[in-house]
Amino acid sequence: EGVLDANDTLARANRADFDRASVTVVNLMSAPGAGKTTLLERTVGDLDGVRVGVLEGDVQGSLDADRLSALHVPVTQINTDPGFGGECHLDANMVRSAMPALPLEEIDLLVIENVGNLVCPAEFRVGEDVRVMVSSVTEGEDKPLKYPLMFRACELVIVNKVDLLPHLDYDLDLFDYHLDAVHPGVPRMLVSARTGEGVEGWRDWLVEVARRRA
Amino acid sequence: EGVLDANDTLARANRADFDRASVTVVNLMSAPGAGKTTLLERTVGDLDGVRVGVLEGDVQGSLDADRLSALHVPVTQINTDPGFGGECHLDANMVRSAMPALPLEEIDLLVIENVGNLVCPAEFRVGEDVRVMVSSVTEGEDKPLKYPLMFRACELVIVNKVDLLPHLDYDLDLFDYHLDAVHPGVPRMLVSARTGEGVEGWRDWLVEVARRRA
Numbered sequence: 001e002g003v004l005d006a007n008d009t010l011a012r013a014n015r016a017d018f019d020r021a022s023v024t025v026v027n028l029m030s031a032p033g034a035g036k037t038t039l040l041e042r043t044v045g046d047l048d049g050v051r052v053g054v055l056e057g058d059v060q061g062s063l064d065a066d067r068l069s070a071l072h073v074p075v076t077q078i079n080t081d082p083g084f085g086g087e088c089h090l091d092a093n094m095v096r097s098a099m100p101a102l103p104l105e106e107i108d109l110l111v112i113e114n115v116g117n118l119v120c121p122a123e124f125r126v127g128e129d130v131r132v133m134v135s136s137v138t139e140g141e142d143k144p145l146k147y148p149l150m151f152r153a154c155e156l157v158i159v160n161k162v163d164l165l166p167h168l169d170y171d172l173d174l175f176d177y178h179l180d181a182v183h184p185g186v187p188r189m190l191v192s193a194r195t196g197e198g199v200e201g202w203r204d205w206l207v208e209v210a211r212r213r214a
Numbered sequence: 215e216g217v218l219d220a221n222d223t224l225a226r227a228n229r230a231d232f233d234r235a236s237v238t239v240v241n242l243m244s245a246p247g248a249g250k251t252t253l254l255e256r257t258v259g260d261l262d263g264v265r266v267g268v269l270e271g272d273v274q275g276s277l278d279a280d281r282l283s284a285l286h287v288p289v290t291q292i293n294t295d296p297g298f299g300g301e302c303h304l305d306a307n308m309v310r311s312a313m314p315a316l317p318l319e320e321i322d323l324l325v326i327e328n329v330g331n332l333v334c335p336a337e338f339r340v341g342e343d344v345r346v347m348v349s350s351v352t353e354g355e356d357k358p359l360k361y362p363l364m365f366r367a368c369e370l371v372i373v374n375k376v377d378l379l380p381h382l383d384y385d386l387d388l389f390d391y392h393l394d395a396v397h398p399g400v401p402r403m404l405v406s407a408r409t410g411e412g413v414e415g416w417r418d419w420l421v422e423v424a425r426r427r428a
């Protein structure tokens with residue numbers, strides 16, 4: 001338990017720095033390939049005047065950061081390998097180490113795209129204001145029951161890839177039922193990052209969260 | 215590094231027990247929801263006379279084990295939470311703790327379905343003969359570059375959910391190109407656990423691996 005206490009202390013220090021700079025921070029999590037980066041590609045370029053930055057967390061490489069920097073949005077990359085032993089999650093220390101590279105004075109909203117993993121990212125606070133997860137309909141309806149901590153830790157569950165529903169044996173009501181079993185009433189929205197369906201709602205949500213602070 | 219050394223020692227002890235019982239062990243890994251359990255549902259019931267058992271690794275619950283025990287195949291469940299701190303992977307100690315419950319005298323092949331996670335399961339040997347991973351076409355072509363350790367650690371990469379290819383912007387050649395960049399020439403097979411396409415190849419591969427030992 002000592003590891004999580006030390007992490008919380010650093011997360012609070014990060015929080016204080018973000019508050020001083022009046023930056024709202026969203027921690028975006030999901031299983032690998034659920035569509036986090038694609039959703040960001042569709043939204044960060046135009047957020048109603050809210051100035052956005054992205055902190056990309058990946059084990060290796062900068063593929064996601066490269067996709068987003070093409071949109072002229074400030075993006076900073078953290079790699080857990082080699083920097084942090086190849087960890088499958090971001091923690092407060094990693095985010096703290098990236099602070100000097102973050103243009104906090106120039107942004108209103110920082111989205112942290114966490115490492116693709118449904119287990120431990122939800123255990124480590126990094127200094128965020130709010131946590132959001134993306135759940136793809138291609139993963140099955142049972143994920144809330146199998147990976148409950150993640151679904152409980154989030155304030156919003158984005159159900160992505162709904163364009164594929166006609167081609168899947170996926171029961172949206174069953175997913176909702178399982179989600180309500182682990183996190184009753186948590187807000188959820190149906191989107192397709194590919195077709196754009198529902199993405200307006202996600203964009204509005206981000207603007208509203210950024211404006212909460214103003 | 216000490217953790218991995220201790221783990222390797224236990225993995226070798228597991229290996230020795232499996233060898234004594236003449237059981238071939240396959241460690242099956244993937245991101246959450248790639249289709250491991252669905253593939254096993256399609257194959258373990260009828261493997262050309264090879265007697266199969268399954269060891270299910272999950273954070274919580276027995277949903278996958280329940281699906282498989284309906285096929286009258288011996289299934290044993292390991293839960294990392296509460297037993298092992300909610301870890302996002304199986305390790306050799308967890309598998310060792312399940313040994314007494316495994317019907318090793320009655321089976322020829324043990325498939326270990328690991329926790330859904332593309333990062334750390336590949337770091338922990340558990341005493342397996344061979345490692346296989348499932349990569350779903352819905353995850354994107356970039357996963358071999360983003361999570362290279364997993365793709366390098368496996369002897370076979372099953373590309374699943376090919377029934378969805380007509381509805382995705384997924385480029386199979388690009389995936390192959392990225393896979394060959396991290397694990398040149400690794401055998402791969404295209405399957406759909408939903409329609410049954412290519413599943414015969416997976417079944418034959420399992421029979422052949424089990425017979426290697428005979």
Ligand SMILES: Nc1nc2c(ncn2[C@@H]2O[C@H](COP(=O)(O)OP(=O)(O)OP(=O)(O)O)[C@@H](O)[C@H]2O)c(=O)[nH]1
Pocket residue numbers: 138139140141146167168169170244245246247248249250251252253278329330331374375376377378405406407408409
């Ligand atoms: N379209 C399609 N869906 C599939 C296929 N294989 C599995 N699925 C679906 O994918 C979802 C997840 O499948 P599972 O077999 O539970 O995946 P898993 O890898 O065992 O998941 P975890 O054990 O939680 O990591 C379910 O909704 C399945 O119906 C396939 O070949 N095609």
Ligand SMILES: Nc1nc2c(ncn2[C@@H]2O[C@H](COP(=O)(O)OP(=O)(O)OP(=O)(O)O)[C@@H](O)[C@H]2O)c(=O)[nH]1
Pocket residue numbers: 030031032033034035036037038039064115116117160161162163164191192193194195352353354355360381382383384
């Ligand atoms: N059909 C469909 N595909 C999608 C959608 N959103 C994303 N994808 C595809 O899903 C794959 C993964 O998308 P990414 O945005 O890279 O996923 P991610 O969550 O950022 O992945 P990691 O960062 O590796 O965890 C890509 O092939 C995308 O094109 C969607 O709404 N519908």
Ligand SMILES: [Mg+2]
Pocket residue numbers: 036037038064113
């Ligand atoms: Mg991404």
Ligand SMILES: [Mg+2]
Pocket residue numbers: 250251252278327
């Ligand atoms: Mg499964």
Ligand SMILES: [Zn+2]
Pocket residue numbers: 087088089120121302
């Ligand atoms: Zn982790």
Ligand SMILES: [Zn+2]
Pocket residue numbers: 088301302303334335
């Ligand atoms: Zn792990």
